Structure formats: C-alpha cells, structure tokens
Amino acid sequence: MSGLSAGIGCRGLRVHAGRRELLSVPELHVAAGSTLAVLGPNGAGKSTLLRALGLLSSHRVSGEILLDGRPATRSLLRDAIVAVLQRPIMRRGTVAANVISGLRFRGVSRREARIRAWPWIEALGLGPLVGRDARSLSIGEAQRVSITRALAVGPRVLLLDEPFSGLDSTTRADLLADLRAALTGQPTATILVTHDRHEALALAEDTALLIDGRIRQHGPTAEVLDRPGDADTARLLGYTNLLPPALTGGTHTLVARPEHTQLVLAPSDGPADQAHDVRSVTGTLRRTVALGVATRVDVDTSAGSLTCLHPGDVLATELPPIGSDVRVRIRQARSLITADRDEPTETLPGPGDRQGTRGPAFDSEL
Template sequence: MSPPLAALRGVRVRYGERTALAVEHLGVERGEILVLLGPNGAGKSTLLRILTLLEVPAAGEVAFEGIPVTPAERPRWRRRLACCFQEPLLLNATVLANAALPLRLRGVARHEAEARAFAWLERLGVAARADRRAAKLSGGEAQRVSLARAFALEPDLLGLDEPFAPLDPESREPLQEEFLALQRERGMAAVLVTHDRAEALRLADRVAVLLEGRVAQVGPTAEVFTRPASEAVARLVGADTILEGTVLESRGGLLTLEVAGHRVEAVGSLRTGERALVILRPEDVTLLPASEAGRPSSARNHLPGRVARLLPAGPLLRVQLNCGAPVTALVTHASAAALGLAEGTGVIATFKASAAHCLPRLAPRP
C-alpha cells in the first residue's frame, strides 16, 4: 500500500505555554479533498500552514510520499504546493500579472507564464478582466483570480483557507462547483479549511474534525456526519438531537433503550445496562399528526411530543419538540402547514433505528 501524498506525524505547535495543535497522524490521499472542519480557534489554519510548509511545528514532522521533509528539502516540496486564502492577496497590478506571478517566480519565461495563467483565467471565467487592475475586481472575481493563479502552478496539493467564506451565496456556490469540477479534472489533492458544515458536505471526500487543536474524528464525509465519534463532534456536524438513555437489550448491533420513559431502538455496540447517548440528525426525524399514533410504519421509533419552537432554516423550518427530551426535526413550509404546526401542537416524532447512532455516556454532562 502506497503512503499518503502528505502526512503529519506527532505534530505539536505551541504559542507560549499554550499547545495550539497536537496531531498524532493525519494523511492526505492523492486526488482527494480533505476538509478540516471545526470552530474558530480549533487549529485548522495552523494545521494547513504546517501541511503546506508555510510554518514549522515545534515538534513532529511533515512527510510527502512517505519521506520526511528536511529543512534542505522544503524549497523543493514547496514548489509542488499552492495555497488560496480567505483574502486573495492580489498585488496592485493587472489580473494577468497577478495570475502569472508565481510561475515567473519559479523561473518560467514570461510568455509561457502569461499563456498558462491566461488559460486558467479563461477556465474560471475572468479572462475578460486580464488587463484590469486587481483592485477593481469584485470579491468573487478576485477569488477566481486567486484560484486561477493556484491552478496554473499545477500543484500536487492545493491548500485552501476558507476561500469561499467572504462571498455572497450567489457567488459562492457556483465557484465551489467550478472548483470541484476542476479539482476532479486535474486529479490534485486539496485540503480545505472551513467552519461551514454545508460546505464540507458539498465538497469533502473526507472530513477531519478539529476541536481544541486535536483531531477529534477523521473519515468519509457521510460517516462523520451520521456516525459522530463524540457528543462534541455530533453538535459540530449538526446532529443536535442527543438523548440520554439506558440500554435495555443488545442484540447483534441493534439496541433497545429506555429514553425519557420511551422505548427506543437504535444501532450501536453497547452492552445491556450501559448509559448511552442516542444521536439523531434533524433530517432523519419525520413528524406525524398526534392522531396517527400507533399507525404502522417502517420507522421503529415513535415519540409523542409537542412543538416548543419553530425556527426558520433557509427553505426549511427547524422544529424543536419536547418529547420528554428535546428532539429537533427539519420540515418544509408546506409540511408544516399541512400538519398545522404551531407552538404547543401535538405531534409524533418518528425515526428509523438505522438513523439513531448510540455512543456510551462516559460521564454526566454539565
């Protein structure tokens, strides 16, 4: 089995007495998009700077293709990397000069550098701005130039530190789709820093969740979002229904639990008698009118409750329920109208056992 394209091993970063980053191992595979997801201050940008050789850790090593990068080898490896940042960092020059500059700095003749840069400006839809001063660009145009500049280098690994965050939705989503198409076409690896879980879902092949400078979980995107490794990860990825219960029966990975006076079926590997957390994503909860209690359904779990709050969530509504414990569902406005949802409305919250993920409750929560 070949080693990952890039890897961190035993990395530590300290700012004064504070350990800002402590990563035992994290690899980036060829051709994948690895998203570093976490709240502000979690160490995402620091990790990216170390991985792209812009910062030297206090301890540990960075390896490319299984070979540790020595100080003497850093310049050679840096030439195989490129970065885009939240601020595009364009010089007071023309768009074409900005896009061609890294190639010129690497010794590429001016004519060839400008031809390669112009081709990428075309691919990203800003070639018509090639002779314009960079200061005259909109935010979306400037970020397109920044991406064109990075792609023109044809890097093995592209680092992106929240490059889409400053853009309005009308600019952000098309640019994300174009970036994704170009990344797939070129087959390059990319590491993207974000605190936006929708962005992670849209772009990531794998997600590494960072909390307080440590990798709390890493894995395929769907696995991290539906099978979070801890309560903290669950809340970060939006699985915000977290029910406390006790395992009554455990049979071949299917658990029966007592939760707030109800019997709940879920998947997990806990033992009978263990205290547990049952984790649910809001999109996995379906609401029925209270009058349909007891109706046959493929969903094994039916919790009666009342609407506590209705909160807008873009095109959907976030419905917070009191089912003896807090449960959250996402519904369309049409469904909410059909169910007559309002504060105090009685409903049945249903969900499949396969959608409920169980973790041991290791200690009482504050």
C-alpha cells in the same frame, strides 16, 4: 503510510502555545492527486494545522512534516505549497496580471507565464474577465482569481483555508464544482479546511473531523458524513437531535438531522397516532425561526431539545402558539456505534419507507 508516499503528511505533530496544547495529530497523509477536507467548528485547530504543515506556525511545533514521504524543510515547502486564504488578495492591475503573478514571482517570464496560465483561466471561467481591474471584482470573482493563480503555479500541495466561507450559496456551489473539475487528474495534494460539511462533500474524497485539536474521525467523505462516531461528531455533522437509549428502548443513542424529523401539530390519542408511538416523542413548542422555504421549530422534550424543519414560512404556516403541546416524529435516524466501530451504522425507517432502502432496519424503533 509508506515511507515514500507521494503527497504531504505528518507524524507525531503537536503544536503548543506555552503549556497549552493546541493540536495533536499522531499521523496524517494526503496523497498526491487527492483532496482531504478537515472539518471542524471554530477554534478546533484547522488553520493551526495548515500553518504547521507549511512550517509557518508562530507556536512551538514538534513532530515530522513529510513531503513525498521524506522530512520536509521550509525551503522545500515554500516551493511546493500554495495557499488560498479566506479573504482574497488582489494586486494592482488586471485579472490576467493577477493570475500570472504567482508564476512571475517564481521567475517565469511574462510570455511563458501567460501560456501556462491560460488553460487555468479557461478552466475556472475567467476568460471574459481577464482585462478587468482586479480590484473592481466581487468577492466571488476575486476568490476565483485567487484559486486560478494558485493552480497556475502547478503546486504539489494546495492549502485552502476556508476560501468559500464568504460566498453566497450559488457562487460557492459553482466555484466548488469548477475547482473539483480542475483538480481532477492533477498530481496536487489538496487540503481544504472548513466548518461546512457541504463543502467537504462537494470537493473532497476523504474527510477528517477535527475537534479540540484532535482528529476524531477520518475516512471517505460520504462514509464519515453519514456515520458519526460519537455525539460531538454527530453535532458537527448536523445531527442535532440526540435520542438516548433510555428513550428509544435500544442499546445505542440515535441521532437525526432536523430535515429527518416531522412536526405533528397536536398530539392525539387516536388510533392513527398510537400506531406511530414507537417513533415519536411529545414535547412543548419553544421557538420558531423562519428560514424562507421552511420553518425551524425547536421543541422541548424529555430527550432534551429537538429541532424540526417544518415546510413553509412561519407566517404562511398554521403553527400552534409557543408553549403548545406537539409531537415530534423521527423519519430517519442513525445509531451511534462507539463501543465497536466495525458494527454497521443502521437506519431508522420512517412511515411509508420500504425496508432496506437506506440500510437495515433498526431493531428498536423510536
């Protein structure tokens, strides 16, 4: 990292609560004009990281916080950083008054604040709502106001502390798309903390995986989400099915998402089924969960519990009863490369897939 890199970062950052270490980040940098998603489970230290970067932590913090490559002070960060929280805070008054309140707080005149805020109001689609009482808004509309208020200030650093987690899927997707478009071409360094990989993919060029207070993987978002480095990061990224080398006959653990598995309703000794034995596992159907357009099916196998997504609702789908013998077929998997991270992650092709359409074929297919 260059000593004069524009953006925000840290070096040797550690956060302690008494003797317990909450966070340890040797180095991190988010360049001006880029967005980093910090993806992790609950309790991983995501919000702790944001508070430490803003010098707002109530815990003991050591290391350096860097703003544009130089050690930052609290007063510098106060002027440079704007945060959007999980729960939007609306002041009394109209939507327009709420949007300009950040600028007014910084001493900008009301007239100038309105001029500076209007392009952001249009960019985030708030034009029809400007005269509404801000406290009458839905949570999705209120969060849109919070984000617009933050952008109108023109922050050098934008911190997003899971602001989309309380929104329905359609509202969240629309707001993520509008925010990404609004940030394009802006000099703002943005950090989004989230537990949802889909938010990272929608908004961030780069993603860091944070588990137990440590960054376990960091790189371009598409690459990180597609190539988990170990079992913990695989589970975080939705690869809930782990198949050990002893089962696959290979040298690496294979991982697969539920949507990349297929449930065969009953095992068979017929020729058609034997042809696919190398990529399927028999087990016992343990549980079904209706998800609307699909049914989640949990199967106990010699590899542990595997999860499939079976098309259709459980009430309208002919599934065998709990306790039945079934077969789980893997259509696509990734190999975990832990010894040599430079070795390419490979794809396991499923029946009917053309070789090379998703990467090189795996030597030892399941």
